[in-house]
Amino acid sequence: MTYFNHNNSNKPSLKTVSERKYNELKTQFNDLISNARLNEQLFKRFSEFESRLMESNDLKSLLKTMTTDFSEYFDIPFLKLVLEQDIFSHWHLAPVDLAQFEHVLTYNLSEHPELLVNPNGRLYMGATPKKISRELHIPINTLSFAQLPLVRNNKLIGMVNLGSPDSERFRPDMGTDFLERLTMIASLCFENACNMEQVRQLSLVDGLTQVCNRRAFDDILIQETSSAMRHQRHLACLFIDIDHFKRINDHYGHQVGDEALKQLAAQVKPLLRRSDHMARYGGEEFAILLPETNLSGAQVIAERIREVIADQEFHLLDQTLRMTLSIGVACMNGACDGGTSIEVLAQLLVKDADEQVYIAKKSGRNRVSCRMI
Structure with a gap:
């Protein structure tokens, strides 16, 4: 086994x-x-x-x-x-x-x-x-x-x-x-x-013309003035006023007047550089800041704007009319007296451009008046 x-x-x-x-x-x-x-x-x-x-x-x-x-x-x-x-x-x-x-x-x-x-x-x-x-x-x-x-x-x-x-x-x-x-x-x-x-955009853009409003312009003005002083560069300001704008409102109505402002802004914006700033300053008055632009250069741009507007007919709702502009130009040199504050220089630039508008109007309208501060 x-x-x-x-x-x-x-x-x-x-x-x-x-x-x-x-x-x-x-x-x-x-x-x-x-x-x-x-x-x-x-x-x-x-x-x-x-x-x-x-x-x-x-x-x-x-x-x-x-x-x-x-x-x-x-x-x-x-x-x-x-x-x-x-x-x-x-x-x-x-x-x-x-x-x-x-x-x-x-x-x-x-x-x-x-x-x-x-x-x-x-x-x-x-x-x-x-x-x-x-x-x-x-x-x-x-x-x-x-x-x-x-x-x-x-x-x-x-x-x-x-x-x-x-x-x-x-x-x-x-x-x-x-x-x-x-x-x-x-x-x-x-x-x-x-x-x-x-x-923020709604608070800084003019609802009618779609350019900067006064509030935005004031902020940009300080920034550009500061930059011009820091880099010792020119800064120019244009003030644009529509000649006899009150007549447009009185004769054709405020809707036509509003359309005139809209079309003016639309015509001017393409004439500017990307670095430029356009704003509706108040009523029929517009302001434009031109960084790194001397007085002669700003005058050339202002004349070009004036000519473009004066040379065309505007079709405003059911009305056709022409417009002319009085433009004041002021320019500051960033290399000027450094003892003046940024705020004061900014106010002077705007004040001088505004005063030049009145000089242009007194001189016959549809013209450009310039000053160097």
Whole structure:
């Protein structure tokens, strides 16, 4: 009779199995604790940055937070903020000089759908798309890329584009909860900043002629006078008055008079540079600031405005008529006496330009009168 001897020496004991299972569970538990701590740190960092976003109470500070601060806070080598061009196109007074922000670009996004990685507007993480790499001049060593679309009321208002030479930085399989929440808050902050800017615009733009109002002009006057003194440059001021404007109102009615003011502003604005400032100063009187313009240069511009208006017929509602202008020109030299305050110099510039209008009128109207202060 043969007996089979079952040798169990190679079979793990229950104790060994239990220890192995325990170690596996312990490792999983430690991983969970480590991930929880990491998520807690991430949540804290994202929460701190969200607070920064919400504390940005104007567009300039918000743009800085979304570019320079964002890049530094999260250590992101490449960042480009692309914004919808239409956001700024209807603002008569630019709230911020975008040229100061090297990481901000504006596009008409409806004409550049190729800039959006996901057509459905969802967040993207992965390899850098070639078409976007060329358009945004993304460095060639960027091995991972993320795009965070900014959407409000189902409309794309921009996108934050992030890049890193680390291929693991923005992987397609990574969780996006924190980034999606950050994107939502950034979109809301942009909407709020734009709404605040629209309110500011309404308070600084003349509702009839759509040029600056007196309040805006007074602020700009101080800024430009200060700049002229600081850089020792010329600053010229034009005052424009419609000749016999009261007759237009009395004979044709105030609606025709209002239309005359609107069309005058519309005709003059294209004759100015982007750096010039036109305002409705009061009634039928307009003021124009010409930075870095000497007296002879300002006189040339004033004569050109006078001639353009005098040489055409204006169709105002059901009336056709001609208008002429009396224009006063004053100019200050930024290298003049530095002992005079900015406010006093600004007031002198306006006062002299205004006085030159009356001289032009007394001299026969439809003419330009100049003075150097």
